[in-house]
Amino acid sequence: MTALLQIDDLSVSFRVGGAELHAVIDVSLAVRAGERVGVIGESGSGKSVMARSILRLDDPRRTRYGAGSAISLDGQQVLTLPDAGLRRLRGQTASMIFQNPMHSLNPAFTIGNQLDAVLRAHRPDSRAERHRRILAMLTDVDLPGPEDLVNRYPHELSGGQRQRVMVAQAVLCEPALVIADEPTSALDVTAQDSVLEVLGRLNRDRGIAVLMITHDMGVVARFCEKVNVMYGGRLVESGSVDRIFAAPEHPYTVGLLDATPNPAAPLKDLVAVQGTQATRRGTVSSACAFIDRCPLATEVCGTAPPLRRLPDGHHVACHHAGPDSPGRA
Amino acid sequence: MTRLYGAVRVLLILWVVVTVVFVTLRLTPGDPAELLLGPTAGRQDNAERLAEIRAAYGLDKSIPVQYGIFLGNLATGDLGVSNRSQRPVIEMIGTAAPVTIWLIVLSVTAAVPASILLGTLAAERRGSGRDATIRTVATVFIAIPSFWLGLLLLNWFASGLRWFPSRGFEPLLADPLAFAAHMTLPVLTLAIFLIGSFTRFVYTETADTLERDYITVGRAMGLSRRSILFRFSAKNSLTPLIIVVGVEIGTLIGGAVIVEEVFGLPGLGRLLLAGVMSRDYPVVQGTVLIITLAVILINILSEWLYRLITPQARA
Numbered sequence: 298m299t300a301l302l303q304i305d306d307l308s309v310s311f312r313v314g315g316a317e318l319h320a321v322i323d324v325s326l327a328v329r330a331g332e333r334v335g336v337i338g339e340s341g342s343g344k345s346v347m348a349r350s351i352l353r354l355d356d357p358r359r360t361r362y363g364a365g366s367a368i369s370l371d372g373q374q375v376l377t378l379p380d381a382g383l384r385r386l387r388g389q390t391a392s393m394i395f396q397n398p399m400h401s402l403n404p405a406f407t408i409g410n411q412l413d414a415v416l417r418a419h420r421p422d423s424r425a426e427r428h429r430r431i432l433a434m435l436t437d438v439d440l441p442g443p444e445d446l447v448n449r450y451p452h453e454l455s456g457g458q459r460q461r462v463m464v465a466q467a468v469l470c471e472p473a474l475v476i477a478d479e480p481t482s483a484l485d486v487t488a489q490d491s492v493l494e495v496l497g498r499l500n501r502d503r504g505i506a507v508l509m510i511t512h513d514m515g516v517v518a519r520f521c522e523k524v525n526v527m528y529g530g531r532l533v534e535s536g537s538v539d540r541i542f543a544a545p546e547h548p549y550t551v552g553l554l555d556a557t558p559n560p561a562a563p564l565k566d567l568v569a570v571q572g573t574q575a576t577r578r579g580t581v582s583s584a585c586a587f588i589d590r591c592p593l594a595t596e597v598c599g600t601a602p603p604l605r606r607l608p609d610g611h612h613v614a615c616h617h618a619g620p621d622s623p624g625r626a
Numbered sequence: 627m628t629r630l631y632g633a634v635r636v637l638l639i640l641w642v643v644v645t646v647v648f649v650t651l652r653l654t655p656g657d658p659a660e661l662l663l664g665p666t667a668g669r670q671d672n673a674e675r676l677a678e679i680r681a682a683y684g685l686d687k688s689i690p691v692q693y694g695i696f697l698g699n700l701a702t703g704d705l706g707v708s709n710r711s712q713r714p715v716i717e718m719i720g721t722a723a724p725v726t727i728w729l730i731v732l733s734v735t736a737a738v739p740a741s742i743l744l745g746t747l748a749a750e751r752r753g754s755g756r757d758a759t760i761r762t763v764a765t766v767f768i769a770i771p772s773f774w775l776g777l778l779l780l781n782w783f784a785s786g787l788r789w790f791p792s793r794g795f796e797p798l799l800a801d802p803l804a805f806a807a808h809m810t811l812p813v814l815t816l817a818i819f820l821i822g823s824f825t826r827f828v829y830t831e832t833a834d835t836l837e838r839d840y841i842t843v844g845r846a847m848g849l850s851r852r853s854i855l856f857r858f859s860a861k862n863s864l865t866p867l868i869i870v871v872g873v874e875i876g877t878l879i880g881g882a883v884i885v886e887e888v889f890g891l892p893g894l895g896r897l898l899l900a901g902v903m904s905r906d907y908p909v910v911q912g913t914v915l916i917i918t919l920a921v922i923l924i925n926i927l928s929e930w931l932y933r934l935i936t937p938q939a940r941a
Contacts, residue, residue, distance in 0.1 A: 380851075386848070393847075414849060414857075463843075
């Protein structure tokens with residue numbers, strides 16, 4: 298079975314002040330229909346750029362996709378698709394939810410107006426049909442009083458309400474995939490819960506696949522089946538959520554888990570990952586990206602480790618990981 | 627309460643303006659009676675005639691008394707009678723105003739869509755050749771002096787090519803074609819300045835709006851380029867243009883004075899200028915009063931419109 302979303306060797310760079318900034322380097326991942334897949338990493342790990350590339354949202358004048366990069370979405374080659382085809386793909390095959398619901402809605406239009414614009418862009422439905430569909434969708438994301446809500450402006454809504462409007466907008470045209478770029482980061486804990494719950498329900502009831510971009514291991518644990526860990530623009534580990542939480546392989550993943558608060562454990566067990574990410578301007582070092590922060594770093598780490606498949610199907614990019622790791626010899 | 631305060635403020639502005647005009651007119655050298663009599667005014671045997679004229683127009687009274695009479699008449703809505711034509715000033719303004727109103731309305735109507743298109747296209751590709759070209763043209767349009775551009779257009783299209791008449795005005799209802807022919811060059815002259823000014827405003831606002839997150843969201847949801855630029859973004863970046871148009875009305879009337887003079891259009895600008903030249907006090911005072919009132923009302927109207935369209939301002 299071919300995947301709904303298949304990213305192969307994706308490299309993305311931007312021209313910034315004369316230098317090339319390598320945001321994403323050789324990332325491959327797949328999302329199958331109906332799956333809930335997470336991408337986790339800290340700020341600057343390249344996870345958001347990777348996510349935006351799926352809909353080719355970055356300014357084409359300053360964005361370069363590496364040779365050999367390919368993104369296949371529902372059988373279409375996103376990176377080479379003409380603009381008209383791309384526009385049909387957006388919102389209809391895959392749509393996106395963004396981090397800050399306070400800025401994601403247009404202040405000059407009512408909620409109903411904005412949702413309607415999306416429907417009109419993709420469907421020939423009559424006005425009454427569209428209206429019915431919008432009301433139904435708002436109800437499905439647990440927003441009460443949709444008849445009143447459609448006439449409201451964004452500034453009249455709370456952050457949690459706005460984010461649920463964004464979810465309703467994202468699934469309005471029944472896409473096969475929703476890319477959620479840190480959808481809960483700007484929300485308080487209760488609003489986070491409700492957004493995750495709504496997304497989970499849409500996934501279960503309608504089979505919409507979700508690619509969850511986050512920096513929060515808690516979100517991954519609660520929401521995802523599979524997870525991809527990104528660091529320094531690269532994929533460093535990927536596999537099932539159960540496997541990663543039970544036995545993380547990459548030292549960065551281990552660090553991330555140690556840095557996740559656990560109410561059951563004493564506070565002193567909460568440890569930050571020391572150091573910062575190396576910049577990726579100009580030429581990228583051939584060493585492992587994590588070398589400066591890694592407690593296990595040895596001489597072999599001078600060459601970047603490829604993503605290896607372990608016997609149980611888990612993937613990791615570290616010389617020191619796995620039962621028969623070259624670094625462990 | 628606020629409405630009462632607003633009305634008092636408007637009256638206060640009008641009072642200050644007419645007073646300043648009243649005083650400056652009388653401080654300006656040149657005697658209306660002498661100007662009316664012409665070159666023979668200085669002759670000995672005309673002294674009696676001069677005194678008669680002064681008495682007829684109340685110019686023999688002291689300035690404070692004249693001011694009192696003027697304000698008293700204003701309070702009853704009487705703008706007085708022209709020293710020159712003997713016609714009531716309000717009637718002269720009534721004849722001239724449509725010309726100026728047409729000139730301004732047509733210029734703004736032509737300039738607004740053109741500016742929206744140019745400003746938006748430049749903002750869409752910031753830093754590109756298209757952006758640089760449009761913004762250079764806009765700056766040139768602002769920099770060109772209207773009287774010079776007017777003369778240039780007259781020279782090319784009226785005197786040279788003879789496509790348009792060089793002077794005068796024809797009412798729309800009397801002869802629509804002649805109306806259009808007379809208005810084309812004046813409207814073009816005024817519109818070019820406006821396009822320069824509005825385009826730069828639209829550019830700044832649109833460039834700012836296009837950076838917003840909700841624009842990315844719109845693109846991610848598959849909205850077309852056209853609907854993002856001219857609908858989704860436009861409602862945010864163009865509503866402030868209503869205020870700008872209101873503010874520019876004052877400048878525009880100043881521009882109209884020049885354009886009307888160049889193209890011989892019998893509008894308020896020419897009426898005002900002729901009044902100043904002949905020291906026709908009632909005409910100048912009345913015209914300035916009406917223009918001031920118009921500017922104030924248009925600004926109130928544009929602010930009201932802005933508030934009506936902007937949801938946040940309404941709340």
